Amino acid sequence: MPKHSQNTTRKRRALPKAERRNQLIKATIKCIAKKGLAATTMADITNEAELSVGIVNLHFKTKELLLIETLRFIADEYKEGFDQIFASNNMQDLEKLKAIIDYDFSPRIINRNKLAVWFAFLGEVKARPIYQKICAQHDDEINHEICKLFSSLLSEKTKRKNDVELITSAYSALTDGLWLDILLSPQRSTVNAARNAAWQYVSGLLD
Amino acid sequence: MPKHSQNTTRKRRALPKAERRNQLIKATIKCIAKKGLAATTMADITNEAELSVGIVNLHFKTKELLLIETLRFIADEYKEGFDQIFASNNMQDLEKLKAIIDYDFSPRIINRNKLAVWFAFLGEVKARPIYQKICAQHDDEINHEICKLFSSLLSEKTKRKNDVELITSAYSALTDGLWLDILLSPQRSTVNAARNAAWQYVSGLLD
DNA sequence: CAAATGAATGAATGATCATTCATTATGGAC
DNA sequence: GTCCATAATGAATGATCATTCATTCATTTG
Incomplete structure (x- = not known):
């Protein structure tokens, strides 16, 4: 049977x-x-x-190796979509930033299943440095791109008042935190609220 | 022996x-x-x-009950310190907000050990709703207080342009994300950068 | 078609671990 | 001092689980 x-x-x-x-x-x-x-x-x-x-x-x-490959799969999948947006040359910088925000809250890439996996591994990072390593390289590259984007988008006045690197890390942290919200609250509405919150933060910097 | x-x-x-x-x-x-x-x-x-x-x-x-009590311990400890700041009546609202930000990055409450525990449980939330419940009640109360604070601190102009609830949830998400950064990067400098990023976000809203 | 290849199976193994509970130790009560 | 209630111990138990590998099966090759 x-x-x-x-x-x-x-x-x-x-x-x-x-x-x-x-x-x-x-x-x-x-x-x-x-x-x-x-x-x-x-x-x-x-x-x-x-x-x-x-x-x-x-x-x-082994099981451990399967788990590692699973984390790598999710990290690569995200990075691939991100790179596609950045590589596009029929988008202005502002459009790119908008596209990234939409991408960060699109159900194909960011849904409660994948977030659950993502955060399950992050929770073990201190005990298993390999998990951290897998995320770290992508993260650094992503932050670098986002930082360049902010550099070109923000007014001189804003840049004089704020550190662009600090803005970038706040933006990344905001995104991570909003993802956590989505994982924690089962309501579908959270995703839209999260996208709005991310966009509100960015538009607050731009004008 | x-x-x-x-x-x-x-x-x-x-x-x-x-x-x-x-x-x-x-x-x-x-x-x-x-x-x-x-x-x-x-x-x-x-x-x-x-x-x-x-x-x-x-x-x-059982082990499971010990784990639950451990999460509750950390959640209660955080909430207690938070309440103390809010209950104080020799602080203006702005001072309170500053005090909260300092508190959120003070080593006694927020250090890599406690963050590791915190995120380890959050990573299991989808599978064990009880973990989510333990965090949720505190979180709701905290958000409510922060929201009141922003309501009284922000100018009418800012409030007309932005939704205060959205600002509150962005602030909370930002804090969560910065905590994750601290967990993920072993450098001590991260904590100060995180505090600065949080403060930069808030001060950007105030003027 | 027969033989060879190697992908896939799943019963068996042995290691790990949470839980139990009979026994032992401790610190009051009197 | 001696009892007694109960805190604490840790060897033993049984359940769970990752891993192994001899066997089975499908596909390819000659």
Whole structure:
């Protein structure tokens, strides 16, 4: 009685390595969102993926390595979309900033499942420096881009009164904090309120 | 060979319940900061407290209940200091806001150990709603007070242009995000930069 | 088609851990 | 001083879980 029978026994199939890895990573995200990082077992993950328990060993060697790849997946996915916006050359700087804010609260990238995974790993950062490392490089690059954007957008007067680097880190912190709000409050309205709050902060700097 | 002998065997002592509970909670905080929530075992905690493994059962019934009380401890501790500032009646509103910002980045309350615990629990919120509940009530009360403060401090012009509730939630999110920065970056300088960023946001609203 | 390859399985293993509870120690009460 | 209530101990228990690997199965190659 195979678990994944529908009516008739489904045949097991060999898939390309990359596809299996993605399948397992997606199952891991779902499980962490549902049960938390601490309570997620290998059996949970392989059940969710409708595969056998031994498969993780085959594709990731250990649970810890699967977790690391899962975090990397989410970090890369975010960074990729971010880079796309920045690389675009049919947008003015202000449009880019608007696009980033929209992106930061778009459901495909930022939803409660992914935020749950994100914050689950961040919560373990002090104990597992590897998690911090995975986030740090992207973060630095992102902050650098945002800083350049503010530099070109803000008036001389504003820049004389405020430190641009400080504005950048406040902006990043604001975004992180708003994400946390979304994770913590199940209402859908939070996402819109969060986007508005981010935009209010930015527009306050611009005029 | 008792673990906690120094030179001669130390006698075990019966302490008032409340003291033992605090001792265990403090040990739990240390362990979570050092090993992470997922990897912290009962043996870790009772070793740290230099007590026997059975003691948690005696004072908290289960590990889960000890964890819940630990989160509650940190939340209550923060709220208590916050209330003290707000209850003071020899401070103007602006002074109060300054005092809150100083408080939010004072090492006694906000340090990497306590932040590690804080975010470790937040990371599990989606899976364990009880953690969310413990934080939510305090958060609501705090936001309410901050909102009142902004209402009285901001000019009519600013209030006409911006929604005070949105400003409040941006302020809270900013603080949360800056705390996350402190947890993530081991440099001591981060704390001062964070305080400055928070203050810059507020002073930008005031003039 | 037969043989070879290697992807996938899942029962078995052994390690880790929370919890239990019979026993021991402690500090009042009298 | 001797009892007694109860705080504290820690070896033992049983449950959970990551990992292993001999076996099974699908696909490819010759």
